Amino acid sequence: MNETLILPLAFLIPLICALGILIMGQEERAAKSLAGIGFGTPFLISLYTFLKFEPGDDGYDYLMEPVNTGLQQFGIHFQMGLNGVSLPLFCLAGIVGLAAGITAIRSNAERLPLYLFLLLLMHGGLMGIFASVDIFFFYFFHELALIPTFIMIGIWGSAERQIAAIEMTIYLTLGALVSLLGIIALYLAGGEEASLSMIKMASHLAENPISPDSQKTIFGLLLFGLGILVSLFPTHSWAPRGYGSAPTSNAMLHAGVLKKFGIYGLIQIAAPMLPSGAESWSTSLVWLALGNVVLIGFVVLAQRDLKQMIGFGSVMHMGYCFLGLATLSVIGVGGAVMLMVAHGMSIALLFLLAKYVQNRTGTLEMPEMGGLATKAPVLAAFFVVATMASIGLPGFANFLGEFSIFNALWKHSGWLVALAASGILISAIYGLRAVSNIFFGEPSAKLAKHWENEAPRDLDLWDRIPALLLICFMLIIGMRPMTISENINKHVKDLSYKDIAPDKPEVSTGMPTKTNLHKGH
């Protein structure tokens, strides 16, 4: 088999399964099996691509020949391939997709076939985004994943769903349109030879850079367009509400994977192709991102509703990704990619566990909970793991991402790092408060009554599988970061981000040092 066909398969299989469900109509069992295939195969493909990844000189592997789409006069070809930055995100989509898929199949949602159809559609889009080399398809797949989200919240969402669905639709459509404008402007500014292929366009622009003024405008469009999609302050308000009312598997995929589209686009496309544009927005971006970290950090502290807390927490952590990007350095951008992957898994896990908690307590109001650890120790253990990951405990990659970003930002200003690092304190406060409120102590009077009628059970095997899947990969990357960081480091350097390094004072060689490091001197 031609290895390059494996990437199109990753998005085609979910789409074909989705189609199958549509044809089958109301057949619930068939829909479940098809969904199993539709979520399982991309996961296996993503693992395969990861294990066999051997990038060529251009930094890509599995790169297919561009296929004519009939639109080549606009520089649009269908082409897929993976590089060091897109690979971990592609795998993230595969992993979170499977976890969300299992959750969805077992969700007993009303009109389950329709639900699975939409989620598969979304997943097809997600697998496509990160495998796309062509910017047009990169964008197209995002839309493909986004639209089912709106519908799913509209139909299966919780109480506030109408407002949430509308707010989200307005914001995300606006963001998508502005980014589209940015992409078109980028293409037009590229001149005659312009292409929408990331590879061609990058080398073309490296030789024929766009004028600084245009760069500034175009990068601005992309920054704010894509920024809205990642809840960049102050356009964040759609996110917590949207996630709060979204059905669980949808929130997992959206917060875990789809949201990464924006930063991924900025890192892979916008900043490398518009270096001076990125430079001129860098300072403003730092301040907006600090808004995410510090201001939203305080907002998280005020949340009493578990899902709102997780949602705002995710907005806060996206601020770190933006900070990393704003440094435009290998360390910062590399850290941002690490954090995106790590955050994708931990946030998906948190949304999943929040659902489990809600099922057992009948509420999302944290002050009305308590004592769940005694009733559901496994759930408690998982929740502590997820919390620790998301508040940046070493051993999870979230820490490495944040730590690298702090390092990169230090080159700009230690004071900024002090501000940004206050986030590690804020997250510890709200994270541990949630654990205490939900799991420790005695159950609240209301909850004790609730449990008289319906004794809570611990997680069963199929509840555990998606959670364990996520935890397992979180730990692998956290304990052995080189698993992904080696490729990230290499490709981020290829994207010509700044290589910053500390100035090391001269030390005379006569001084014996006690270590004999295993590295060449």
Add this chain to the structure above:
Amino acid sequence: MFDASMPTILLTPLISAVIIALLLRRQGNLAAGVSVAAAGIICVLSLKLIFGEEGLNTSYKWLELGALQINLGFLWDANTATMLFVVAFVGFWIHVFSLGYMHNDEGKARYFGGLSIFMFSMLGIVFADNLFMIFIFWELVGFSSYMLIAHYHKTDEASRACRKAFIVNRVGDLGFVLGILLTFWSLGTANISELQAIATQHPDKITNTIGLLLMCGFIGKSAQFPLHVWLPDAMAGPTPVSALIHAATMVAAGIYFLIRIQFLITTDVLTLIVWLGAAMALYAGICALTQRDIKKILAYSTLSQLGYMSAAFGLGYTGIALFHLTTHAFFKALMFLGSGSVIYGCHHEQDIFKMGGLYKRMPVTAFTFGIGVLAISGVPFLSGFFSKDAILIAANLKSTPIFLVLMAAAVLTAFYMGRLYWITFLGKSNSEHAEHAKETPVVMWLPLVVLATLSIIGGYQNFPYIKELFHAFHGSLEKLHHEEGHDAAHNLLLVLGTVAWVVGLGGSYIFYKAGSSMDNLERQQPKLFGILRKALFFDPLYNFYVAKIQNKVADIIDVIDKLIIQGVLVRGSAGILYVTGLFTRMLHGGNLQYYSFWVAIGVLILGAFALGWIG
């Protein structure tokens, strides 16, 4: 069979924790076995390294992004050896003690898994050859402490205490991480040996800020002023945990860290550390005086002894700080386990005024605990005498005010420890539980005997094996010995030191009476007692901050976010409200075909729109 190298030692407890977490969650006894076995292997391999072959420095690349490289490296020197002994040997015996103490506990597997994670994290700090790695394990130690304090999670006390411990530590870690970044970006490396070379050759590059920020980590972990508030609350955890983590090893990690990076601490910062330490030694002693809970008394006493260690460090005698750290680990672990034994024997009674007369019923515990009390009070020929004496001599030579403060703290130490001992063990029983107390099983009293032995011999530098630990102390002890006026100070201390413990132990016996059931100080001097209780004013202060400032600010910003950003910007305008109504109607009346159609249309429109636009 096992390769006695630092990486093997480090990985052993991690493997144990993983096995317990994955397989033995419900098999408490097996989990305990695995964890204790792991501690045993660590102990044997460590002793081999300490008394035999020496560790080999190695380093593995763990993460690389641009110029940022994080290594997992192992640095072996005399300090490593001594600290490793404390962690591995004392740690092992605390594991053994736990077998008895946690015998009937529901969450036994979780407890022993937690101990293994703790050993892993703590060993990481002991071995680490660079600041990044220290920070990583620093945080992990904080997590294991959190997990173990939360062991009795059903109680509100534990639920609050575990959170407080983690968060207060993170306050310190915030400064710590900034300090590490500053060090790395101004000196170009995070490797300790390289940093030492740079510090020696470029002393001008070492600024006060570096020292101050790095010191924050120490203040958090070693619970020094003003971040000391978490340690007394941490007593909500199981008692062996208090012995291992909150007395012998983790809280001492702060001092150990300072010793590792001593060349990054400027004279100004050293002065600050001396004063913080001396003040803490006295302040915590005052706090201990009014406590009734046996564990809280020991907790404040730990704070006070940590104050001694940081004073020694600040005075420039790092080896003596480590010396006191070591002897303190012996006698404080002994006393904490002893208190565990008492608590176990008295069916979880912790109020010393409800004990009394235990020497008859728990002779081994009472005897070994007594050795601990004598050692901490500085009675001659016991380990505590030597290390504390060295600190007091150093203070006497360097600064009279510091010396006076530390002397006062020494009297106070003997006084409150005497109070604890006389009331708990002597006289007659003051409660049902104390009356029916029984000596604990052998797994619990054997560790007491071992630690009591160490508390006796731990100060003799010519004793077999003990002398190996002294490699780390020699430099400072020699330096002290050759200070001008050392001999005079030494003689003075022989007198004053004796006065301190005689006055303290004797005074408390006379004042409190053996086996008393009432706090005499509270009864006779309610005003003074009240004033001393006020010394605990920090907790209300922190609670005030959390409730009135932090939470208020959070609520205000939340309201602003809701009102201005979400309200005005998003839903404020009439146009959007109109769209809202429109969309709501669209979304309401739907069926499968309709929505599928909607999806298709949406995708098509967007595709066509994009294509049409470009075309």
